[in-house]
Amino acid sequence: MKTDNNKELRVSAIKNGTVIDHIPAKDLFKVIKILGLQDIDNTMTIGNNLESKTQGHKGIIKVSEMFFQDEDIDRIALAAPNAKLNIIKNYSVVEKRKVNVPDKVIGIAKCVNPKCITNYEANVKTKFTVLDKEEITLKCHYCEKITNRENLRLQ
């Protein structure tokens, strides 16, 4: 039986949109959740656990007709601080961007402290100061406990 396996895959090339590359494989679905990609109608292709020369295994996301705001891009820094974005127009890369870890993180991550007010009051948004932008170390504005990349869970 002949496969159309290769042919099908060509649909995944994007003409216009954004490619997010160099996402750590284990954090790919966190990035999807942060950007809300599970709820949009844009055509997208996602690869995970791909060989990477620089970081073991990586994930990549390509979203057609989507051009993110700086604010959105910086939100993914918590899960993928080394991600690189290529902006695609007419099949060519017209711009390259890096993510920046922001100074403050509001309403994306959960506080690791189960007794923190943000974990039992539904209308109090989490708010953190970023102490370390390399390791992603977040200090809670309310309880001052430290949440880091290892125990980071998304709201």
Add this chain to the structure above:
Amino acid sequence: MKTDNNKELRVSAIKNGTVIDHIPAKDLFKVIKILGLQDIDNTMTIGNNLESKTQGHKGIIKVSEMFFQDEDIDRIALAAPNAKLNIIKNYSVVEKRKVNVPDKVIGIAKCVNPKCITNYEANVKTKFTVLDKEEITLKCHYCEKITNRENLRLQ
């Protein structure tokens, strides 16, 4: 600036593994969750909101070196009853399979009734009888309330 957009996409062809096609676009991430694909190390490619001749927009999942058991396949029927699987060996389709909606569903879906014991007792697994395999209508074994595809949430 020249893009390597097309070249990159070729990594997504799989030599051996499983292609799950004809997933309703809005249910793609439910299927990923049901199969636990966010937690495995296999190389995978996912496309969503792709044009489909038969069903508006669809999702597709390709997982390398993964061959699902019948039981796993039938679990995705709740989210994607018309999904079709191609088993790939050496770049060729060697087998085609359909999903079967099971008669009983245990521990995948949440009961729609907030007062159901399965929603407040952590160690009671949900259990449903499937009343309608086309529409996916589930009757709770404990409270007898009906959960259907529209309000289906995963555990």
